[in-house]
Amino acid sequence: MVKVDLSGAQSFFEGAGPDYNAAAQAHRTLSEKTGPGNDFIGWPELPETIKEGELKRLVSVAQKIRSRSKYLVVIGIGGSYLGARGAIELLKPAPGPDDTKVIFVGNGLSPDALNRAIQEIGDDDFDINVISKSGTTLEPAIAFRVFRALCKEKYGNQAKKHIIATTDAARGVLKSLADAEGWETFVVPDDVGGRFSVLSAVGLLPMAVAGIDIKKVINSAIEEFKALDVRSPENPAWQYAAARQHLYGLGKKTEILGCYEPSFRFMAEWWKQLYGESEGKNGIGIFPASVEFTADLHSMGQFIQDGTRDLMETIVRFDKFSSDFTIPFEMGDADGLNYLAGKDLGEVCTIASDAVKAAHISGGVPNIEIHVPAINEEGFASLVCFFEMACGLSAYMSGVNPFNQPGVEAYKKNMFHMLGKPGA
């Protein structure tokens, strides 16, 4: 389970501090499903339901893909790819020679990116996992048209065995195509929105193909959601949600999520979507941004220390690194680094992060720390459950519907009109 450390935010709190009564009320609204968007609160039950249902099929389809293909092409955007990419880059940053490489396409409209993916695959064997809840999103739809044709060209009448669709149980173009063509399908449950779907087939199939133990992920998530149901200020989701809402009320309008592990980058992208799309509406919301430390200390560090004082900082800290690295001794000490010789690089990183924390606090940036025991399946599951639960609570505390995204329609209307889509 993750632990939240609010000691670096304490000196910024005012009055009675974070409002745990509001967190308790938000928790009731969420669990009793009495708030706006209540038909999209199926995600806390996902791990239990998937375990009893399709986990076995997911594992066996993943094994089939791993045994026959060099690439899995995951086609999807937003909640239909960020969680899987976050998990794979965090847990499998360097795929082994026998691992199937998972590549992500259909998450933009760049011809160069699409061409690069096609070139990378070349003549190698591949499978496709097209993921779209609505089945109508433009970016993945275009990429899927392209890869479907490549698949037919390569595998002829066997092509249908290389396409797996993850989509709505009954609606949408993708579902109709899948039924007509006889592709294997997995379902995005009706009551789970895209950005809350990483613990469904949406995230689990690509993760399993990459070699992540999804049974461990699901078992940990079941335990984690149980633990996060505790109704008390000891609940880390209450602590995080209440602290960030309190700080927002004090003018801290931007939250920067940072981590000292570069492979965390796409987890931060997933977090930004989760919080940005859930909270930024009705003219309010904390703007979610992210940084990668220590690299960004040499760029954004200036702004964080010294720019506009409307920032709060949330740092994800893994208590253990997955490997050691002893800094070598050098005769002559020409670079002056022998004072660090013999120290583990992870120890240097920990000391550096403590130093950064103190500096940023003294510069007026409240610091929230999220401690995760290790970079592994359990740690990943803990983070996902924690961030999802805290997001639901925090959005309800701010008075918005966490589960809709009315703001994304405006650009789509313009774009489809300008592209000449019939009826737009």
Ligand code: PA5
């Ligand atoms: O959270 C959401 O609902 C969205 O961000 C979707 O995940 C995203 O727009 C992709 O939608 P779809 O899966 O329908 O293609």
